[in-house]
Amino acid sequence: NAGVTQTPKFRVLKTGQSMTLLCAQDMNHEYMYWYRQDPGMGLRLIHYSVGEGTTAKGEVPDGYNVSRLKKQNFLLGLESAAPSQTSVYFCASSYLVNTEAFFGQGTRLTVV
């Protein structure tokens, strides 16, 4: 089992560029999440999904969009990247909201 896989692992963007981060899970989990992790702060929830075709805003959704067209994939999009979006992004999935979450290995994004 691969678990939760994120691509890419690293990316450097120029301000204003767009990109999509892909998260894939093979555990048939209903819930999927995108977090960002910044120095000195806890993981902050950007968006989440409670099942195929659903998305919902988390704590810090501005500047990001998501889609869950297939149950196993959860995409995070940045339409116009800003330096404030420089961060490490983690995807996670869980069977239910109160069961353990499994995390991907992270994507380090730098916006210059």
Add this chain to the structure above:
Amino acid sequence: ILNVEQSPQSLHVQEGDSTNFTCSFPSSNFYALHWYRWETAKSPEALFVMTLNGDEKKKGRISATLNTKEGYSYLYIKGSQPEDSATYLCAFIRLDTGGFKTIFGAGTRLFVKA
């Protein structure tokens, strides 16, 4: 504003010492509390999922307790080993009318010296 506070921020102990950390969270609308272990250059890994007031969970030398009425959870490590060096995160999950919210603490960074 919902705050999840973890203390201490960092901790240096000798091999063999026992230690404990605290996670404080709002006591209203509690749904679940998770503890994760996060080693450098790896992904967070779940240690415990706790849902009931008074819950006590144990995995090897690591255990956790939960008090939802006063809004805290303790994580204990007995006889710390160098391989226990990691950041320990707690995540508070609450349900309200807008759905659920997961709020992570900033973590406690543990260094165990051999």
